[in-house]
Amino acid sequence: MGEVDTATARSGSDANAKRVITVIGLVDVVGALAEDALGRDLYLFDDNKAGGSSGHGTSCLRTCADAEDLVVWEVMPLECEAFARIDDVLIDDKYAPYIDLESGVYDPSSVVYWAARILKPLPPEGVPYRLAFRMGSRPEPLIAEVSSLLVGTPEDEAGLPPEPGTEITETAPDAKPVPSAAAASKASASKKSSATSEADDVGSSKGARK
Helix, strand or coil: CCECCHHHHHHHHHHHCCEEEEEEEEECHHHHHHHCCCCCCEEEEECCHHHCCECCCECCCEEECCCCEEEEEEEEECCCCCCEEEEEEECCHHHCCCEEEEEEECCCCCCEEEEEEECCCCCCCCEEEEEEEEECCCCCCEECCCCEEEECCCCCHHHCCCCCCCCCCCCCCCCCCCCCHHHHHHHHHHHHHHHHHHHHHHHHHHHHHC
C-alpha cells in the first residue's frame, strides 16, 4: 500500500484491469479550510452510474465494481488556483483480501492518484472507505466525515425464470392466440349474461302481446 512509480504502476494496472472506474472528489477547498471540515465541501462522482453506482454529488458514494476492476480516485478542486490532493484512502485492514491499494503520480505532472484493484467479488456489505485530502497550506489532512462504499455489481436478473402467468410461448404465424383460463372464464360469464338478457327480453315481449 505504499507509493509506487507511476509510469509502470499506473499503465500496468490499466493494462491488466478488466475495467477502469474513475472516482472524482470535487472539493471546495476554500470552504473546507474555512470550516476546518469536509462535511459540506466534498462531492463525489464516478463514471459507473450505468453499472449501478449511486450517491453521486454527495460525500457518500456507492461505487459498483467487480473482481479485476480497477477503481481510481482523483481530486478536482472547485477553485482552480487552490491546492488539493488525495493523501490517503482509508480502508480497514480486514478488507485486504478484497483490495490491492496503491498510489502514484501522473507523469510529467505532480497530480496524485490512488488506485484499488478488486481482487475478488466484494462482500455483501461492501467495503467502506474514507478519503483524506491535503489542502492549501494546512499541515494535517482533512478526512471525509462519512464513509463511501465499494460494492458489488447488482445481480443480473435476465437469467431468472419468468414469474408465473407471465410466460411467453412461441406460436405459428397463422395460429390463433389461446386465451388464458381467466380470460376464458370471463368470456363464458359474458356469454351467459348475454343469453339471460336475451331470454328476459323474449319473456317481456310475450307478456306485452298478451
